[in-house]
Amino acid sequence: MPKKKAPRKPKLAVWKFASCDGCQLSLLDCEDELLAIADAIDIAYFPEATRAVVRGPYDVSLVEGSITTSHDAERIHKIRRASKHLVTIGACATAGGIQALRNFQNVNEFISLVYAQPQYIETLKVSTPISYHVFVDYELHGCPINKVQLVEVLNAFLNNRRPVIPSHSVCVECKRQGTVCVMVAHGTPCLGPVTHAGCGALCPAYNRGCYGCYGPNDSPNTTSLADRFEHLGLDHAGIARSFRTFNANAAAFRHESEAHEHNI
Amino acid sequence: MEASAQQEEKPVAVEGGLRTGMINATEMQRLIDVLRKEGYQVLGPLLRDGAIVYDEVEAAGDLPAGWMDEQEGGVYHLKRRDDDALFGFAVGPHSWKRYLFPPMRRLWQAERKGKGKFRVIPEEETPQRRAFLGVRACELAAIAIQDRIFMQGPYVDPVYAARRQNTVIVAVNCGHAAATCFCASMDTGPQVRQGFDLALTEIVDAERHVFLVETGTETGAALLAKLEARPATNDDLAEARRIVERTAESMQRSLDTTDVHDLLLGNLDHPRWDEVADRCLACTNCTMVCPTCFCSTVEDLTDLSGKTAERVQLWDSCFSMQYSYIHGGSVRMSGMARYRQWLTHKLASWIDQFGTSGCVGCGRCITWCPVGIDLTEEVRAIRATAPPAPALEDESEY
């Protein structure tokens, strides 16, 4: 009787664009799960972890980072063509990242200020998320992403089901944990009510307001929250700044910061 | 033999135990000790992160002696009292719901057993005996509402029921109402009426710091019998009643419940819903802090190899978009639809469903709403500007 061939393991690739590597490292940080992951998937391209390269096509591509150069804008199309599923991970890939702060200014001014030899720098005027360029099957938010959620997304794609990643506010996590609301009890401005859950309401648990690392939630009423911030003593510059961090270019946060910038 | 030995242990041999008694504030430690010795985990108020929350209390010293709260829409502050009252504050961000209907609970696990077969491993819960210390009248009313939700009818939540059975309730009559409290208008407080084992009224003035203790059950009477108590005089009782009356009179907020069912359901297109939705963050805080809100979701998780799975139950809220998700999208996309769903359920369709209002007037949703949305104000606004409501048809026709 002919021996049955072992079923082919799904192939995973991890790609990097403009980013800090923090999200990819979340995958390496999955110590407990890493063996199971390696068992279930063929990690075919992951320069951060291995030199071995397996050519595409890939079943799942994880993409970290934003598009900031014309070369990258082409490269992402090649990756899309070589990938069955493309999942973007982190604030850079899903919203443009902290480097999207350039989108609000003239990038040439930054370049001449930052680099000694600006003539060697070639960059786009704006930093954009991957979804501006190619179709994305799933976006996993966070700066950095939560490793448990990353495993859940991989798991869901491996098992052909929807990832269980709630898109409600951070407040839900805060209240389930029993954390005392820093905005109500301390008057600390907190982005939790408009921010996508996922971090486990880490900052409020340490008496800090939420910084919005996971970007806007599924129905962010940023205008009402900004009114509250004003009531708590923030001026327009302060409000604009609070919405302008890792997810500055995410539509809801961008619109809110721009609305206040014009009032400064 | 055993029964008589037990009887001998009791220092006061009144049949059925003492019904009322006076104890010094220092007896609070003995009460906690007695409960702990009988295997109860004592949960009560304590100071944490700038608020009075509920958690395990090991000694009377853990209680927030001399502290009170100041509350307004979206604002909560602690303030020093000019006495050492142990319960001189109103309700805080936590409610007892977190112990009877916990925010997260595993329902079961499953294990793959060969091809196409799996074994379900039910979650075993050994109920922990718990004593709730400092339960307010509005909270007793809220527990009674959740009792109906989880234990009445053909589908009883066995875990809730077991937890409930293993709970002893030491209630407290309120000597102070926050500006957000409106239990008097909801007819749930501030005087506790039923659903307690023991009920305390704190009397603290220049001369004395004592508690009137009233018993509601035999368990409560047995507890009182273990405390160093003296009989309560008529003066003691009168003073305790006066304290609660003063609290009721000092209450600043109210909700006019006259015909509120028809008022809200007859004004589903009132422009006020849009106005409140402009402010509402759909953040869910109001529902999470509400002691009667009972919605939950389940999450199914699998391990990477697909060998094991588990189902977890979590608090959910009608303010979240995913809550009303059915194939193709969410039913309540707008913040307006979600706020309206919440308020009409809480104050109107809840009556159709459970025969009582879903609101006990604790005011938590007002205080802990980050933008201070106040349901009493919303109802007032709708009432003030509603066109005369056409009488609603009988519910059976819905």
Ligand code: SF4
């Ligand atoms: S601390 Fe922030 S995230 Fe937590 S409940 Fe308050 S507003 Fe929401």
Ligand code: SF4
């Ligand atoms: S609706 Fe508000 S006031 Fe009424 S019981 Fe719930 S939290 Fe308390």
Ligand code: SF4
């Ligand atoms: S009413 Fe307040 S607490 Fe409730 S969802 Fe709206 S903003 Fe959040």
